[in-house]
Amino acid sequence: MLINIAVFISGRGSNFLALLKNIENGALKDCRIAVVFSNNPNAKGLEYAANAGIKTIIIPSKNRDDRKEYDKEIIDALAEYDIDLICLAGYMRIVTSELVEAYKNKIMNIHPALLPSFPGLHAQKQALDYGVKVSGCTVHFVDCGMDTGAVILQKTVPVYDNDTEDTLSARILEQEHTAYTEAVALYAAGRLKVSGRKVGVLDK
Numbered sequence: 001m002l003i004n005i006a007v008f009i010s011g012r013g014s015n016f017l018a019l020l021k022n023i024e025n026g027a028l029k030d031c032r033i034a035v036v037f038s039n040n041p042n043a044k045g046l047e048y049a050a051n052a053g054i055k056t057i058i059i060p061s062k063n064r065d066d067r068k069e070y071d072k073e074i075i076d077a078l079a080e081y082d083i084d085l086i087c088l089a090g091y092m093r094i095v096t097s098e099l100v101e102a103y104k105n106k107i108m109n110i111h112p113a114l115l116p117s118f119p120g121l122h123a124q125k126q127a128l129d130y131g132v133k134v135s136g137c138t139v140h141f142v143d144c145g146m147d148t149g150a151v152i153l154q155k156t157v158p159v160y161d162n163d164t165e166d167t168l169s170a171r172i173l174e175q176e177h178t179a180y181t182e183a184v185a186l187y188a189a190g191r192l193k194v195s196g197r198k199v200g201v202l203d204k
Contacts, residue, residue, distance in 0.1 A: 008091035013045020015089035018177035107142040119147035
């Protein structure tokens with residue numbers, strides 16, 4: 001079964017490009033990126049999608065205060081693509097119950113910290129300011145909170161005394177690209193089982 005993926009971006013889309021690369025090189029099997037959605041008309045990732053021949057949807061979110069109505073428009077726009085999985089990849093909006101319920105346990109996000117620690121923006125700086133010795137990234141299913149959904153998998157990286165936000169971010173980003181591909185592969189293979197807050201991985 002081919003899994004149709006919608007990737008949501010707001011900026012450069014580096015995790016989108018990593019997923020696309022791994023689909024193209026065969027590391028991520030039985031998946032295709034059917035469409036890339038952005039709330040930002042100027043998102044660099046849209047250009048990458050167009051160059052790859054992937055369809056795009058743009059619904060600007062600026063000055064859109066009714067989040068539920070906005071998400072209803074997204075649902076309507078996605079209807080023609082028969083989407084099996086939504087991957088948030090640097091999508092800078094909290095989704096509402098409209099989208100979460102329409103795609104229950106079918107929306108993933110990746111966050112540059114070991115949740116539940118350091119949710120929200122500037123997670124790498126939060127980790128450095130707190131003085132942790134280990135950080136990393138988390139792939140999780142999306143609920144209506146900010147980085148509060150059930151954890152699928154995590155990758156760790158060491159935090160060094162001389163780290164800056166940029167150096168730590170770069171080290172974590174390498175793991176993000178690996179982690180997201182692994183999580184999507186597990187989903188595509190039907191190996192993820194959600195039970196409350198816990199996500200189990202079924203045997204092959």
